Amino acid sequence: MTLFDHWHPVALSRELRRRRPLKVTLAGADVVLFRDGPRLGALDNTCPHRGFPLHRGRVDAGQLVCPYHGWRWATDGRGQAPGTPTARPCARAWEAVERHGLLWIRRAGSDMPFPFVDISGHGRVTTLRRRVQAPLEVVLDNFTEVEHTPPVHAFLGYPLERMAEVECATTITDDAVTVFNRGPQRRLPAPIRGVFQIPREADFVDAWTTRFSPVHTIYDQYFLVRGSDERRGPALRIAVFYTPVGPALTDLIVLAYASSARWRRPLLEAIRFPMTRLLVRIEVGRDARLLDAMEAPPVVLKGRALGRFDKALTASRRHIARIYRGEGEATGG
Amino acid sequence: MSEKRVVVLGAGPSGLAVAACLRRRGLNPTILERSEAVGSTWRNHYRRLHLHTVKEHSALPGLGWPEQVPTYPARQDVVDYLEAYAAKFELLPRFGEEVTRVRREGDAWELTHTSGSTRADAVVVCTGYNRVPHEPTWPGEEGFTGAILHASKYLDGSPFRGKRALVVGAGNTGAEIALDLWEHGASSVELCIRGPVHVVPRDLLGLPAQITSLRIMQHLPPKLADKITLSLLRFVVGDLSRWGIRRPKLGPVSQVLREKQIPLIDVGTVALIRQGKIVVIPGIERFDAEGVHTVDGAAHPVDVVILATGYRAGIAAFLEGSEGLLDERGYPTVFGAEAAPGLFFVGFRNPLTGQIHDIAREAERVAAAIAGGGR
Numbered sequence: 001m002t003l004f005d006h007w008h009p010v011a012l013s014r015e016l017r018r019r020r021p022l023k024v025t026l027a028g029a030d031v032v033l034f035r036d037g038p039r040l041g042a043l044d045n046t047c048p049h050r051g052f053p054l055h056r057g058r059v060d061a062g063q064l065v066c067p068y069h070g071w072r073w074a075t076d077g078r079g080q081a082p083g084t085p086t087a088r089p090c091a092r093a094w095e096a097v098e099r100h101g102l103l104w105i106r107r108a109g110s111d112m113p114f115p116f117v118d119i120s121g122h123g124r125v126t127t128l129r130r131r132v133q134a135p136l137e138v139v140l141d142n143f144t145e146v147e148h149t150p151p152v153h154a155f156l157g158y159p160l161e162r163m164a165e166v167e168c169a170t171t172i173t174d175d176a177v178t179v180f181n182r183g184p185q186r187r188l189p190a191p192i193r194g195v196f197q198i199p200r201e202a203d204f205v206d207a208w209t210t211r212f213s214p215v216h217t218i219y220d221q222y223f224l225v226r227g228s229d230e231r232r233g234p235a236l237r238i239a240v241f242y243t244p245v246g247p248a249l250t251d252l253i254v255l256a257y258a259s260s261a262r263w264r265r266p267l268l269e270a271i272r273f274p275m276t277r278l279l280v281r282i283e284v285g286r287d288a289r290l291l292d293a294m295e296a297p298p299v300v301l302k303g304r305a306l307g308r309f310d311k312a313l314t315a316s317r318r319h320i321a322r323i324y325r326g327e328g329e330a331t332g333g
Numbered sequence: 334m335s336e337k338r339v340v341v342l343g344a345g346p347s348g349l350a351v352a353a354c355l356r357r358r359g360l361n362p363t364i365l366e367r368s369e370a371v372g373s374t375w376r377n378h379y380r381r382l383h384l385h386t387v388k389e390h391s392a393l394p395g396l397g398w399p400e401q402v403p404t405y406p407a408r409q410d411v412v413d414y415l416e417a418y419a420a421k422f423e424l425l426p427r428f429g430e431e432v433t434r435v436r437r438e439g440d441a442w443e444l445t446h447t448s449g450s451t452r453a454d455a456v457v458v459c460t461g462y463n464r465v466p467h468e469p470t471w472p473g474e475e476g477f478t479g480a481i482l483h484a485s486k487y488l489d490g491s492p493f494r495g496k497r498a499l500v501v502g503a504g505n506t507g508a509e510i511a512l513d514l515w516e517h518g519a520s521s522v523e524l525c526i527r528g529p530v531h532v533v534p535r536d537l538l539g540l541p542a543q544i545t546s547l548r549i550m551q552h553l554p555p556k557l558a559d560k561i562t563l564s565l566l567r568f569v570v571g572d573l574s575r576w577g578i579r580r581p582k583l584g585p586v587s588q589v590l591r592e593k594q595i596p597l598i599d600v601g602t603v604a605l606i607r608q609g610k611i612v613v614i615p616g617i618e619r620f621d622a623e624g625v626h627t628v629d630g631a632a633h634p635v636d637v638v639i640l641a642t643g644y645r646a647g648i649a650a651f652l653e654g655s656e657g658l659l660d661e662r663g664y665p666t667v668f669g670a671e672a673a674p675g676l677f678f679v680g681f682r683n684p685l686t687g688q689i690h691d692i693a694r695e696a697e698r699v700a701a702a703i704a705g706g707g708r
Contacts, residue, residue, distance in 0.1 A: 038607035097608060099601070111495040111518040120383040120600070121403030123539075222401070231401045261404045263540050264389070 001326035003027055005110040006214040008243045009102040009253045012129050016040075016103060021064055023055035026105065027244045030055075031094055033103055034075075036062030041075030042096035042105045048079070048089055100255055101127045102241075112213055117239045122257035123269075125236070126277040130252045130288045136215060136244045138297040139252065140316055142287055143217055143240055146181045146206055147309040152286050155279050156221065158204065159186040170311040175323060177315045180207040185223060195272055197233040201226040210316055212323035216241040234260035234272070238280065252288060256280045336360065339703055340444055340453040342435075344371040344426035347680030347692045348459035349415060350393040353422040354700030357395070362457075364426035365446055371426060372415035374463050375408060380489045381513055382408045385505060385535055385598045386543040386687035394693050396421055404541070436653035442675060455675040455703045458648060458665070462681060462688070465647035468640055473620035477638075484510060484641040490517025496636040499625065501525040501617065507641030508602040511611050514639075523633060524606070525625075527616035529581040531588065531596035532570055532603055533562075542598060546685040550586055559584025570599075576606050577613030589685045596685075646681055669698040677703070 010024040011033065021034040023045055030045035032055040041064065047054050052068040059065070063072040063080075072080045077093030094105040099114070101124070106112060132139055142148060146166065149157030158166050166183030185204035193200065203226050208219040222235035241253040258276055262269040291297075298304065301314055321327045339355055341348045344366035355362045370376060383405040384391055388398040391406070396418050402410045419426070427448075434445040435456060444451045466483045474481065484506050490498075490513045498519040500511045503526040511524045533542050550558040562585050574580075581588060585596045605611045616628045624634040646664050649655050658665055658672050665678035672678055677699045680692045 038604075039609055097605070097610060099604070111520060113491075113494065113518045114516040116381075116516060118381075118407065120407065121387075121405035231399075235401060259401070259403045261387070261541075263544060 002107070003214070003244070003325055004029065004107040005112050005326075006324065007097075007104045007106045007112060007114050008214050009104050009241045010243060010251070011103045012127055012253075013098055013101045013103060015129075019059045021055045021057060021059060023053070024103075024105075025245045028246055031105060032064065033096065033105075034059045034064045036075045038098075039075050040096040040098050040103060041073075042094035043073055043077055044092040044094075047071065048091050049081070054091075102253060102255070115211065115214065115216055115239075115241075117218060117237075117255065119237065119255075119257050121261070122237055122259055123262050123273065125256040125258050125273060126254070126280055127256070128252075128254045128281060128284065130254070130284055131245065132250050132252060132288045132291040133248060134250060134291040134294060134297050135248050135299050136242050136250050137299050137317065137320060138294065139242050139250045139291055140210070140215060140217070140320075141313050142291055143242075144177070144179060144208070144210055144312045144316060145309040147307065148290070149206075150186070152290050153283050154286065155186075155188060155192065156204065156283060157186060157206070158183045168309055170315070172312075172315045175213075175319070176209050176211050177312045177319065178207070178209045179312050181205065182224075184226070192275075195268070195275055196223070198223045199225055199232055202232065203227070210312070210319075212316075212319045214241060214243070215320060215324055234258045234276075236276070236280075252284065254280065254284055337455060337703065338441075338451075338453045339363070339455045339457065340365060340442070340451060341457045341459055342432055343367075343459035343461055344419070344424075344428075345374055345459060345461050345680070346372070346393060346415065346689055347461065347696065348426070348457070349418050349422075349424055350692055350696035351457050351459060351677075351679050351699055352424050352426075353418065354394055354696045355703065356422055356424070358700055358704035360700075360704055363451065363453075364424060365430040365432055365444070365451075366426040366428050367431035367447075369428045371419050371424075372412050374461055375411045375415065377485065378408055379484065379487050379506075379510060379513065380408065381509065383600075384411060384689070385600075386690065387541045390543060390547060390687055391689040392693065393418055393689065394697055405535070432651055434653065435651055437673075440674075453675070455677065457677045457679060457699060457703070458652070459679050460646065460648065462646065462664075462683065463644040465645045465650075466640075467643045467645050469642055471617055471620050471625070476622050477620045477624070478622050479624065479636045479638065481638045481640065484639055485644070487639055490514040490519060493637055494518040495520050497521045497523075497624075497634065498637050498639065499523045499525060499614075499633065499635040500639045500641055502641030502643065503527065503530045503597060504641060504643060505598050505600075506643075507639075508597055509600055510639055510641055512600070512602045512605060515605055515610055521635075522611045523614050523635065524602075524611055525614050525617055525627070526578060529579040531566070531580060531585040532573060532578060532599050533566065533585065533596040534569060534599050534603075537565060537569060543685075543687050543690075546586075547687075547690075551686060555584070555587045555590055558586040562586060570603065573603065573606070577615065578603075578606070586685065593683070595683055648678075669695040671702060 016022045021032050032045040034041045047066045057065050057067045073091050077091040079089035081087040095108045096105045150160035162184050169180045171178040182205045185202040203224040208217050210217040217240050219238040223232045237257045239255040243251040339362040341352050341362045341364045352362050387404050430446045432446045442453045442456045466485045498514045500507050515522045588594050617625045618628050665681050679695045
């Protein structure tokens, strides 16, 4: 097994036009995506004929046409050479699917499950992709601890002076790492509190589960009346996928949903949805800039000074090695 | 005068709702439940199931849904809600009591159940839409080397990773199980859809289909409602005949009213069908050792067949003299009113506006009829 066996989101649906192919890179492998009606094609980007990069071609009648000699490729990789009609060339195809507003690929013939994101009854707030200059592990580190939220983030999260009050419980299972954080929400401007119906004295819960096929974290974020279990305002459910592009380059692919339904309070939601979108974009942007600024980030955690918020990090490293990269597993079969 | 003796059969949404409504009217019904907990059907459904109707219009009388439950409550949310409901109205069903016979004796009903027998002035049958799995058979099935499994036994697709799977049935369950199998890495997924079917996305232009039908379609003449719905569907879903899904001649609203067939509420299966990930095949003619043969003569080798072929109410099995009260599939024909002296049915309808919504209204009416002594 290799990491190519997992379903990875590699681009947003809106990035792939009807007639223009799109080049994406998954862990160093260049893949060209194109559309044949509702079907999605994904081929190795190098033309099997003479090696021309196929993403420079065009899409015609659902086939990708290489601009060098006009050879044509269907979504399943079967090719036609106009000059030699009897030839049956074949390009290496990936399995590709379009779901949740994203384009996903995995190695053809793999039977890895598709990651489950329960968004039933949620409204989509935004989808976004942001490339960061850091290895996957380091990106995941940032997204699975809350200690960085006071200095780095602007809205969601806890005030630095009360960080010690934040409860942090880490649960590690065979295939997942779950973290539950609850603490006092930092002061928010009154208009934001109003729109999101957050009380002045609120607790913020930031709970998430990271799974490793592919590496992704699903967050549940919501507000409670301080010290009670009474929920206030809408809850956010955010899925973050970490797609490796190269050894020190990772795509953050974010799907953000809110539990509130647009149709129920159309006027309020007409303000709330765009505002939530903006908040999510600002916060992800801050994470990304911070990661870009880390020079030679340490991939190995051994020997580093770690705190109580970092438990998930070491567990995730083990899960990445075993589940995601398939290291240490018996070969054969 | 002594208090009316009322027995409610079943502790699912219908049984609990009727019992709560009766208690609010000062009666103290006995609830007989064959399983060991309330909402057993919901407990045993496949894992990813959600209510296809919105929580605002899916509450039982007297208890709203908690704030944090999403618009379409998940299976576990429904189970939790039913438990909270039973607790709130102090409903204490007698568990492990399977009713084997209900018959009229003089001016009362005589019920035979696991621990003995009970006499009642009124019986409310709330045994549910999904009491008995309906499992059709085909020639050659005994020689099939793969597995055949009814949807009631299906939890999730993980046992079928890498397997060639076939799902039979064009209902919501069949469509969602096909999606689940694909997500869990089945090597191929086929969905057998025999006849024409309307496909309606759960959310149409951001609005839940249930809301649309409750607030608009219900109040329009069926023909007009059909016209509007069909032109909307043409725009949103398009023509799926290329992928093997044909649209019935009768419009979706008329179909519910006349044929009691609800459309397929799509939660993502159709997108996978259009991308060729799930393949729709026509009706099955017979099985052989390798798989199935469809009516068009094609052979489809498969490892596992999931029967999402629905359920039957199975009322005739315990209710004596039920012949005139049930339709050809065994479902009651009288709702929300006395079907026979002292006999009521709740929760055997599946309208476009949502089953739980309907149960809530029926339960109130039935409780009023019982408590009011035929008012």
